[in-house]
Amino acid sequence: xxxxxxxxxxxxxxxxxxxxxxxxxxxxxxxxxxxxxxxxxxxxxxxxxxxxxxxxxxxxxxxxxxxxxxxxxxxxxxxxxxxxxxxxxxxxxxxxxxxxxxxxxxxxxxxxxxxxxxxxxxxxxxxxxxxxxxxxxxxxxxxxxxxxxxxxxxxxxxxxxxxxxxxxxxxxxxxxxxxxxxxxxxxxxxxxxxxxxxxxxxxxxxxxxxxxxxxxxxxxxxxxxxxxxxxxxxxxxxxxxxxxxxxxxxxxxxxxxxxxxxxxxxxxxxxxxxxxxxxxxxxx
Numbered sequence: 001x002x003x004x005x006x007x008x009x010x011x012x013x014x015x016x017x018x019x020x021x022x023x024x025x026x027x028x029x030x031x032x033x034x035x036x037x038x039x040x041x042x043x044x045x046x047x048x049x050x051x052x053x054x055x056x057x058x059x060x061x062x063x064x065x066x067x068x069x070x071x072x073x074x075x076x077x078x079x080x081x082x083x084x085x086x087x088x089x090x091x092x093x094x095x096x097x098x099x100x101x102x103x104x105x106x107x108x109x110x111x112x113x114x115x116x117x118x119x120x121x122x123x124x125x126x127x128x129x130x131x132x133x134x135x136x137x138x139x140x141x142x143x144x145x146x147x148x149x150x151x152x153x154x155x156x157x158x159x160x161x162x163x164x165x166x167x168x169x170x171x172x173x174x175x176x177x178x179x180x181x182x183x184x185x186x187x188x189x190x191x192x193x194x195x196x197x198x199x200x201x202x203x204x205x206x207x208x209x210x211x212x213x214x215x216x217x218x219x220x221x222x223x224x225x226x227x228x229x230x231x232x233x234x235x236x237x238x239x240x241x242x243x244x245x246x247x248x249x250x251x252x253x254x255x256x257x258x259x260x261x262x263x264x265x266x267x268x269x270x271x272x273x274x275x276x277x278x279x280x281x282x283x284x
Contacts, residue, residue, distance in 0.1 A: 023099035024117075026050065026089070028082070029106035038104060048094060050085055064094065078109060087122060087277050091146045097123055097135075125267060125275040132165040132255050132269075137217040140192050144201060145259045149279045153206050159261040160205040161241050164213045166253040167220055173251055177209040178223040190219045210244065210256075232271055246271045 025044040027035050030053050039047055048064045082103070089095050095117050103113040117123060122142070126135050141162055152158055163170055181204055182190050192201060192213065204211070207223040214220060226244035229251050245256035250271030258266045259279075267275040 021045075021100075022102040024048065024095065024101045026086070026101065026103040027106070028104070031106055034106050042102060044102065046094065048089060050082075064092075083121075084278055084280075086120065088146075088279075090117075090120070090122065091143050095120075097126075122275060122277065128274070129255055129267075129269065132253060133215050134217065136193060137164065137213075137215065140217065141213075141257055142265070144192060144198055145257060145265050146279055147198065148202050148205050148259060149263045149265075151202065153202075157261040157263065158206055158259075159241055160259050161210040161226075161245055162213060162257040163210050163224075163226070163245070163248055164255050164257070165215045167212060167214045169252040170212055170248060170254050171220070171224075173248060174210070174212070174224045174226045176221065176223065177225045178207055180221045180223065182219050182221055187218060191217055192219060193217045210248075242266065242268075246273075 021043040023045050025038075025042055025047045026049075027038055027047065028050045029035050030051050035049055046064070051065060082105075086095065086103075095101070097118050099117040101115055101117055103115075105111050105113075118127075126138050129138065141164070145160070145162075148158060148160060181200075188194060189197065191197060201211075201219070204222040209223040209225050211219055212221045212224050226248050228243055228247040232243065232247040232250045241260070242258050245258040245266070245268045248254055249256050249268045256268040258268065260266075263279040265275075265277050265279060266273045
């Protein structure tokens with residue numbers, strides 16, 4: 001859960017420090033008057049509205065909208081859903097580390113939340129893994145995985161596996177399944193930090209096997225088969241891709257990013273899942 005301060009409030013008595021500014025405010029509401037009134041009262045650099053009505057709520061220009069299904073009556077389920085949407089907002093580039101964020105919900109539950117973005121689970125994990133993988137590389141990789149999930153290929157959702165760091169040992173613990181499309185390619189063509197390469201990365205994600213990437217985001221290989229350690233097991237009915245992700249991080253100092261076709265991304269280190277995020281946000 002988000003590290004935060006929580007206050008249950010009515011619409012009329014939401015209290016804000018008039019001298020405090022926020023880097024980002026997030027409003028959960030279908031009421032245009034409520035949203036506009038809140039924007040008048042709160043000092044914020046940017047506002048994002050989570051609504052079931054999309055832009056039909058008709059508030060001022062410059063507001064960013066994310067749409068969700070309003071049928072979220074369970075409080076625990078709702079908070080989990082909010083965390084997933086915040087992760088989506090991060091993937092959209094609107095949340096950076098160490099931002100002061102205000103979240104106000106008008107429906108289905110009325111509350112106010114204040115938190116620093118660095119307390120979010122994905123930022124904590126990025127900090128923990130920064131000795132192996134550059135944060136910029138992790139952010140780019142998560143966004144690529146999100147695009148792979150959203151777009152799929154040929155009308156189907158696809159899963160894939162990226163292994164980052166300790167590349168010498170990883171290569172020793174794997175073998176090439178198909179011709180490596182990155183063999184003898186120039187560094188700029190192999191960098192996942194270069195957005196011009198993302199389309200080809202998404203195409204090669206259809207290949208069987210894993211991407212092998214160094215800590216600076218340079219792709220060494222795609223279509224790589226991981227030699228699984230027989231002592232490593234996964235739980236919860238996870239398949240071969242996740243077994244490979246767990247095994248390679250157990251045998252090396254690498255970090256694995258596994259995307260399932262259902263839209264869940266798991267990050268593995270030392271053979272265990274250190275972060276799990278659901279990339280789906282449509283609720284039916």
